[in-house]
Amino acid sequence: MEIQGLPGRLLADLGPAIAGGEIPEGAVLRAEELEGRFQVSRTVVREAVRILESMRMVAPKRRVGITVRPKSEWDVFDPLVIRWRLAGADRAAQLRSLGSLRVAVEPAAAALAAVHASDDDRRELSALAVELTVTARAADLETFLAHDIAFHAIVLRASGNEMFAHLKDTVGAVLTGRTEHHLMPHQPRPYAVQLHREVAEAICAGDAALAERSMRTIVAGALDELNATLD
């Protein structure tokens, strides 16, 4: 999953530093400086910088250096960029953006899933809905989180849309993030759990409209909570 080798390590240092604002917009790095700072060869520096360039985070320019581009131009859908921003100072803004994205996408995915889900998908969703209920009552946040991630991942995949399916990891990161940073109630809200059951049932029954509505209530609620907590 990660980029391998020394360029990967460089990237794992530079990426978060830029995404977190430690290296600000407009800052200018020099390749030679990076070679020295990280004790690697030009080859490695260049490959790492190329990757950052492909994410539109930096722009190398002759006679000038490697300039950090304004945040507004970054590839905000790149999984690495998302992860770096979630890990750093930009976490709040990133969570808000992702929250809105979820509100847009997940209800649509649920509606599609109600039409396209395989029998296995439907079975798994039902099972997970039960698990969510149990672990929520037991206040077992860790297991609850795992099941919650799996639940949303299946809905996204079952939608039959490859782009929705790829948001699985991103949604997972959001759910993980808000649990880790205690942006969630200590015990999952019974109403939210109930809504998950509703989504599962609606998808099983092929009721697209209900699946969409219930899912929208879930993600809109999550976004509201998020905004309430962050303010």
Add this chain to the structure above:
Amino acid sequence: MEIQGLPGRLLADLGPAIAGGEIPEGAVLRAEELEGRFQVSRTVVREAVRILESMRMVAPKRRVGITVRPKSEWDVFDPLVIRWRLAGADRAAQLRSLGSLRVAVEPAAAALAAVHASDDDRRELSALAVELTVTARAADLETFLAHDIAFHAIVLRASGNEMFAHLKDTVGAVLTGRTEHHLMPHQPRPYAVQLHREVAEAICAGDAALAERSMRTIVAGALDELNATLD
């Protein structure tokens, strides 16, 4: 916008070839072979391959070669991947995926725009709605397309969500693609134009629900037409 230099050129050859299935999943390339085939040095090949690796399209492995990963693992949100797929054999599938994405995102963006749009945004939207009406009646497809792209771009930007805003180019590519490939009526439908006017008015009036509904009608209609044409 593009990756610069020789690696960029290599990428512009390899990327579309892989995205278009010309180089199939599971195929194994060797760095040395690429050096010879494109008459570039090791450095250049490695940088291009690194970028493809960061898009999850290939996985270099020692003693094996550079393997083309299954399409399902690619970074489907990467603008380059989207462009390459739109240009190649995968165009239909890519248009469908993007169609669903638009149905999910653009109505949400319109709703947010009704709340967050600046006065300038609202003025521009109104003006563009008028332009759309005029150019549609004149059957000036080229100008119509430009204004249509601008219209949707402004709605996405005015939503205030950076991730939505970044879908501007992608939506633009979809609109361009369907005009170029004649997946559109010869003269824009009056009803669709009317809906654009409704969106503009709703956003100007701050009516989020109406903006969302009208926009949904637009994009859902576009998706229906697309499916009808591609089948």
Add this chain to the structure above:
DNA sequence: GCAACACAATCGTCATACTTTTACTTCCCG
């Protein structure tokens, strides 16, 4: 003051040598 020119800094590319990993092959022992 300004324009042309020269300079130097920095990235971009190439060629080559060496290192590291690892699939495959071979061979020996049970």
Add this chain to the structure above:
DNA sequence: CGGGAAGTAAAAGTATGACGATTGTGTTGC
């Protein structure tokens, strides 16, 4: 005959030195 251990070679990974290309900057001369 099989299985495992050791050796081999193939491929990517890294380092380095040299040169090319571009371009901001300063300098010089009018």
